[in-house]
């Protein structure tokens with residue numbers, strides 16, 4: 536059975552923290568591929584600033600030439616809030632031969648109990664939680680049905696976030712080396728995140 540990791544996010548814009556997280560999860564669990572899934576409307580945060588086509592284009596260019604990554608636009612094609620349980624259910628109907636893993640940043644693992652229909656989601660996927668090697672995670676507060684389905688992947692801490700990149704652009708500060716040059720070119724060409 537093929538093992539595919541799913542990394543959902545707003546990717547507004549994609550940056551090297553996302554790409555290293557995907558690569559760390561792929562290596563730690565021996566995934567065949569990682570699919571990046573841009574949300575249409577993230578459930579628990581402000582709505583994206585760049586539109587769906589622009590975010591998709593930035594993702595495509597960021598992973599160009601890497602055969603182990605692809606963009607899956609299932610959430611962009613579905614109206615309404617992008618709940619993970621809906622996405623995973625549709626993907627499993629479409630791809631019954633694949634074993635899916637859902638990748639989450641270290642800051643998000645503790646929020647998993649609040650996700651929509653989390654018990655059903657934990658039956659359908661294994662979670663891969665990124666973890667800083669210098670700060671081993673304490674999962675003791677998580678319900679056992681999540682702990683049983685949680686793998687950990689070490690990743691060096693990267694203090695890069697999309698919101699910091701947007702703030703920097705607004706105030707004319709440098710974003711160099713935080714994200715691929717090809718993504719910076721699209722941001723500059725389209726004048727994204729300037730206001």
Ligand SMILES: Nc1ncnc2c1ncn2[C@@H]1O[C@H](COP(=O)(O)OP(=O)(O)OP(=O)(O)O)[C@@H](O)[C@H]1O
Pocket residue numbers: 542543544545546547552553556580638639640641642643665693694695696697698699
């Ligand atoms: N620097 C990073 N290191 C590890 N994981 C990250 C990092 N940035 C984001 N992630 C993870 O990637 C996924 C998608 O993140 P998202 O697209 O919301 O980016 P973000 O940079 O956190 O955005 P924002 O700053 O707008 O909240 C989430 O699971 C998040 O925890």
Ligand SMILES: O=C(O)c1ccc[n+]([C@@H]2O[C@H](COP(=O)([O-])O)[C@@H](O)[C@H]2O)c1
Pocket residue numbers: 542543544545546572574577578579580617618619620649650651
């Ligand atoms: O399904 C949920 O209840 C749920 C709650 C919070 C976040 N998620 C998903 O987790 C991914 C990262 O979320 P975010 O808020 O960092 O963009 C993204 O794919 C979201 O749709 C999903």
